[in-house]
Amino acid sequence: xxxxxLYGLGNALVDTEYQVSEDLLLALDVEKGMMTLIDSEQLSVxxxxxxxxxxxxxxxxxxxxANSLIAAANFGSKVFYSCKVADDDLGTFYHKDLIESGVxxxxxxxxxxxxxxxxxxxxxxxxxxxxxxFLGITGDMGAHEIDEGALKSSEMLYIEGYLASSEKARAAxxxxxxxxxxxxIKVALTFSDPAMVTYFRDQVSKIVGDxxxxxxCNEQEAMTWTGETSIExxxxxxSDTAVQWVCTRGKDGASVFDGKSQFDVPGRxxxxxxxxxxxxxxxxxxxxxxxxxxSFERSASFGVYASGYLITQYGPRLKINDHARLLKGFKTI
Numbered sequence: 405x406x407x408x409x410l411y412g413l414g415n416a417l418v419d420t421e422y423q424v425s426e427d428l429l430l431a432l433d434v435e436k437g438m439m440t441l442i443d444s445e446q447l448s449v450x451x452x453x454x455x456x457x458x459x460x461x462x463x464x465x466x467x468x469x470a471n472s473l474i475a476a477a478n479f480g481s482k483v484f485y486s487c488k489v490a491d492d493d494l495g496t497f498y499h500k501d502l503i504e505s506g507v508x509x510x511x512x513x514x515x516x517x518x519x520x521x522x523x524x525x526x527x528x529x530x531x532x533x534x535x536x537x538f539l540g541i542t543g544d545m546g547a548h549e550i551d552e553g554a555l556k557s558s559e560m561l562y563i564e565g566y567l568a569s570s571e572k573a574r575a576a577x578x579x580x581x582x583x584x585x586x587x588x589i590k591v592a593l594t595f596s597d598p599a600m601v602t603y604f605r606d607q608v609s610k611i612v613g614d615x616x617x618x619x620x621c622n623e624q625e626a627m628t629w630t631g632e633t634s635i636e637x638x639x640x641x642x643s644d645t646a647v648q649w650v651c652t653r654g655k656d657g658a659s660v661f662d663g664k665s666q667f668d669v670p671g672r673x674x675x676x677x678x679x680x681x682x683x684x685x686x687x688x689x690x691x692x693x694x695x696x697x698x699s700f701e702r703s704a705s706f707g708v709y710a711s712g713y714l715i716t717q718y719g720p721r722l723k724i725n726d727h728a729r730l731l732k733g734f735k736t737i
Contacts, residue, residue: 407557408508409481409695411589413550413580414469414564415542415573416487416511418494420451421525421680421719422458429526429534436528439535439597441569447538450524458526461678462719465501466523467542468596469564471681471720475688475710477506478727481695484508484554486580488545490518495541505724510551516541525680531715533680535597543570547579555580556587559695560618562687565596568607577611592618593646594687595625602628612645619646620687626651635659639666650704652686657708662700669704672712681720686711709734 429436432453442450454460465474473483485507489495491514498520499511518541526534545567555561561584567573584591593616595601600608605628619642623635630641635651639659642649651659657671686707693703710730714722722730 406559407482408484408554409559410473410476410483410562410691411555411558411560412469412473412483412485412562412564413567413577414485414487415467415521415539415545415566416465416470416489416498417467417521417523417537417542418498419462419464419466419523419525419720420460421462421527421678422454423461423718424454424458424526424528426528428457429528434526434534434536436534437532438599439537439566440599442536442538444519444538446536447522447524450536454524454526461527464719464721465498466681466720467564468566468594468684469562470502471684472562472594472688472691473507474502474505474721475685475727476692476695478722478724479689479692479731481692484551484558486510486549486551488542488549489515489520490541491515492518492520494520494522508554510549518544525720527678527680527718531676531679533678539570543573545570545573545576547576550576550580550583552583555583555589558589560590560592560691562592562594562691563611564594565600565608565611568600568604568611574607574611578613581611581613581616590617592616592620592691594620594683595629598622598624598628601625605629616646617648619649620652620683621649622652622683623654648700650690650707652683652707652711658686658704660700660704667701669701669708671708674712674716676715678718679715682711682715684720685714685722706734709737
């Protein structure tokens with residue numbers, strides 16, 4: 405019997421979220437709706453301007469895969485997360501947050517000196533999130549951060565697409581993919597952000613290799629990845645990459661392929677405040693469902709239900725107690 409339902413591999417970033425105006429985004433000269441990598445000097449400049457002209461909303465441990473695994477753990481899955489933080493205050497904050505969320509991790513071992521990664525999240529009045537990311541020490545994550553024993557004791561490996569932007573992290577993702585495949589463990593991948601398939605397509609392709617068992621993406625990522633100009637054609641082409649796939653479609657819910665049949669799951673009618681982390685929450689809820697033997701349709705419906713609630717508040721994650729309440733509410737539908 406596997407010890408973990410999910411083994412995640414991804415960046416470890418402390419998210420600092422600000423409410424900003426469209427005019428401020430233009431003044432900062434950042435690309436709206438995308439993730440952009442920045443260096444330490446750019447980080448300092450942006451932090452100063454956001455403190456002066458933005459409204460601080462939230463700070464929390466983050467990273468695409470981390471958000472998904474924390475959600476899955478709080479819903480009830482058994483998870484392990486491999487990542488890299490520094491031996492600094494933010495690294496300690498990050499490690500503590502994972503443990504309190506019920507996530508087993510390689511961070512229990514000695515941490516190296518350096519600077520823990522940061523992500524500045526800027527949210528505009530239309531609820532769109534824009535991210536500028538300083539990778540810090542997480543950009544140096546390598547194969548030695550992978551706990552092979554924990555991975556071998558897991559049902560599924562979950563890799564975030566953001567790892568493609570770092571040579572060392574990309575090599576670690578490729579190694580984990582190959583190790584999982586040899587060990588008979590299913591491999592899931594999320595593209596994470598349109599920027600990854602737009603600017604790092606070749607690098608993402610190396611992680612994908614000859615294909616994955618399960619792929620998570622949104623409409624923009626699906627069309628960019630497949631080169632198709634319509635979402636219908638793009639969805640049809642996703643099976644060239646993955647045995648099974650899920651494409652989130654915002655207010656329209658999600659399109660899902662379980663390996664045999666393709667179907668749509670309707671969205672929820674909510675008033676969005678902040679879309680940051682919506683895809684991560686969807687994946688976490690969906691993977692929780694799969695690990696409990698739910699069908700693809702039921703798992704996707706739960707993903708839509710949970711992510712629909714998340715975007716009505718600020719931040720990429722729910723409070724721990726909210727997960728049990730959401731799960732109970734969903735089961736009554």
